[in-house]
Amino acid sequence: MCAIFVAFASEEGGIIFTKEDAKQIKYPDPSTADVNISFEDAKNKLISENPEVTNESIHGELIDDENFGIIWRVSSKTTNGKNIFAGINASNGELLFVYDGSKNVQGRDSISKDDALKIAEEYIESRVSAEKINEIELEDVNYIGPAADDLPGYYHVSYARIIRGIPSLSDGILLDVNAETGEVLSYDKSWSMDEEESTHRY
Incomplete structure (x- = not known):
């Protein structure tokens, strides 16, 4: 593991x-x-x-x-x-x-914010129906710094489900993308009237 x-x-x-x-x-x-x-x-x-x-x-x-x-x-x-x-x-x-x-010098990350967003979009497209994709809206792409000098950081990408024109507080999709390799580290989909789906690959 x-x-x-x-x-x-x-x-x-x-x-x-x-x-x-x-x-x-x-x-x-x-x-x-x-x-x-x-x-x-x-x-x-x-x-x-x-x-x-x-x-x-x-x-x-x-x-x-x-x-x-x-x-x-x-x-x-x-x-x-x-x-x-x-x-x-x-x-x-x-x-x-x-x-x-600010207390460490990092240099391992090679994936840009735009790269991470593209990876997240392609990953979601491989797992979610077009109907559901049309119901979500990008909230944020947030870079999280590495937890140690020899580790890469990651991008936390969040999408909200839009219900009747309003972003839902509970429904949406969250992904973490490795900032060095581009690997999707975790995937969490919460959807009302649907089973919550999570994949964690740390």
């Missing part, structure tokens, strides 16, 4: 990297999930811990991670154009792990 690297922040403020078996990640609906911390709270936590982030670049999603439980996975760029990636406990606001790309 392949493995995924997860970065943990140490008490001294450094980064410790441990290797865990890949586990399925679920994406709860923030409007119905049992959480005490909003995305705005999580964003403010990231800013307070990392004042060099640029507020307008912050992105986040609620995930149910088998290692950490329900967390906000938050990413942003710093003032020098590097990436910060963090996990924040959705119950108490605790910063569980952080990766600060």
